[in-house]
Amino acid sequence: METQKIPTKVFINLTEDKKRRILDAAVREFSKHGFHRASINRLVKNLGIAKGSIFQYFGSKEGLFKVTFEYCIEQVKKSLRKIKHQSNGVSFFDKIKNTVFAGIEFAKSHPEAYQLYLKMVFQEDFPFREMYIKQIHIFSADYLRDLVVEGIERGELKKDLNIDATVFFLDSLLDRFVQAYVVEFLDAGAEIHAASNKKISSYVDELINLLKTGLGAGER
Amino acid sequence: METQKIPTKVFINLTEDKKRRILDAAVREFSKHGFHRASINRLVKNLGIAKGSIFQYFGSKEGLFKVTFEYCIEQVKKSLRKIKHQSNGVSFFDKIKNTVFAGIEFAKSHPEAYQLYLKMVFQEDFPFREMYIKQIHIFSADYLRDLVVEGIERGELKKDLNIDATVFFLDSLLDRFVQAYVVEFLDAGAEIHAASNKKISSYVDELINLLKTGLGAGER
């Protein structure tokens, strides 16, 4: 008798299609209601399978969540790899612009996964929360740090920049921009929420301009 | 027979002290667990009063939440009034700095109220959510807009700034800064979380410098 792996082999042996159906439904359920309010009863009703099967596949609600969340992270990774590859060779500020669009594109094509991330960050009582958030921040902050360092080397950015502060600065802005696109009422009256691509584009240009030259009426 | 007001007169007639005790405990319960997972049973146990009383005071869980949240908003208003009054006459960028400190001060002295706000924004299924978030954003965005307009008039800011974009820019940064102070893992490795006042102060200075002059290696 050995300890159970999660997910169990019973789940792994399912057809790819059924596995995807189950995980997609789980992402929807968790993203809509958060961990604790998510209901296994509702989930299996939506799926048309028996409740016992879920526990045979994942052992517990926590196990189901774990597998579901890792499934989401895999999607994020794919997305980031793509954008990193695409914007090879362009300027720092264009890379930032591409990153914003990639973020919005992800939130658009995987709205439930993104909602789940938001809940995870701010709701505080998910299992394994700390571990997962750390994992995600390795992507985003490190990714931005690389961009900044490269930008400085290339002479596109001031060479005396405080890197930590700059990364935080960028991270805030980008993260919040995508949030405003998705969450509503977070756009401070700027009507970013669900705006057209064109509008978004001109908005991002404005922000990048502010980023580049600052707000102050400098003595240039 | 007329429709019940919430809170009922039974609650209103309580001593100020008991009212405060009840609302403080409710803020703690809701901020810790969110609306749906908050438990009336646990609340009354902590308070040492009977469950029936809560329903006599507020009619329902929703009624309790409404009164509790409005109690929090009142605290925010007080805080904003204070800081608005204090920083009369100082420069734009000093006002921004004061605002950051006021935000952190509020999150520090009313951690539960602030947590409740975060949950409200990102958890999506509170009652009256939309209404309340709108109400809150009237404060913050309008407040910042006033600062920006005044800054432009005084010649402290570029006079061709896009005001909407600038307000969004500032709102993102300030909001996120306070979040990073409270939430942990949101500081992109910048170690803002629960930092000392001194560290915070130097950090804010860095950020304001970025705000003022931008990131770009301009042709100044």
Added chain:
DNA sequence: CATGCTAATGACCAGGTGGTCATTTGGAGA
């Protein structure tokens, strides 16, 4: 057709929820 074995099933369980209401309590007025 019979056997054997795994996967699927859903009735059932203990425990927690918001909400109700008949009963008790406590203090003001006579």
Added chain:
DNA sequence: TCTCCAAATGACCACCTGGTCATTAGCATG
């Protein structure tokens, strides 16, 4: 001291939760 009535109480209700497990179904092999 007795009366009265609003306020406080907590046992109780129907409902829902995650989780269990004896039973059934389905299918491959002999």
